[in-house]
Amino acid sequence: VQLQASGGGLVQSGGSLRLSCAASGFTFSGYFMGWFRQAPGKDHEFVAAISASGASTRYGDSVEGRFTISRDNARNTVYLQMNNLTPEDTAVYYCAAERAVSYWELEWRRYDYRGQGTQVTVSS
Numbered sequence: 001v002q003l004q005a006s007g008g009g010l011v012q013s014g015g016s017l018r019l020s021c022a023a024s025g026f027t028f029s030g031y032f033m034g035w036f037r038q039a040p041g042k043d044h045e046f047v048a049a050i051s052a053s054g055a056s057t058r059y060g061d062s063v064e065g066r067f068t069i070s071r072d073n074a075r076n077t078v079y080l081q082m083n084n085l086t087p088e089d090t091a092v093y094y095c096a097a098e099r100a101v102s103y104w105e106l107e108w109r110r111y112d113y114r115g116q117g118t119q120v121t122v123s124s
Contacts, residue, residue, distance in 0.1 A: 001025035003022075003023050003095050003116070004115060004116065005021045005094060005115055005116060007019040008117075008119045008121075009121070010123065011123070013085060013122055013123065014084060015122070016085065017120060018081050019035070019079065019095075019120075020079055021033070021077065021079075021095030022075075022076060022077050023076045028097075029053075030052055030099065030100055031052055031097040031098060031099055031100060032049055032097070032105065033049065033050050033069075033078040033098075034047075034048065034095065034111060035048045035080045035096075036094045036108045037089075037091035037094070038092050038117070039092075044094070044108035045060065045091070046060045046107075046108070047093070048069035051100070054070065054071045058106075067080060068080070068083075069081075078095055080095075082120070085122045087122045087123065088122075090120060091119075092120070093117055093120050094114060094117040096108065096111035096114045097111060097113040098111045
């Protein structure tokens with residue numbers, strides 16, 4: 001199983017970035033996908049999640065209205081569009097996969113598969 005996040009970088013406050021996470025080694029269309037982030041010295045924070053079909057989404061309070069999660073099951077890829085970024089969004093961003101369930105899983109450690117991260121740095 002591989003989850004490879006990409007698209008991070010350095011951006012000015014107010015700017016945008018689009019992260020991608022390419023998945024392989026499991027049946028992508030049968031899994032919820034989540035994005036998490038970890039700032040220095042802090043635990044993983046839930047950012048967003050999307051249902052297996054893509055019909056439902058859930059966001060963390062700090063990103064609601066600014067970030068959008070989406071997925072392309074034909075490409076085995078999940079995306080995170082991040083707009084109006086602030087320095088508080090600076091973190092390593094990770095994607096994760098969980099076999100489809102009937103509730104939103106907000107805990108990083110409970111996801112079945114967890115990938116490597118991509119650094120996002122927002123300058124003021």
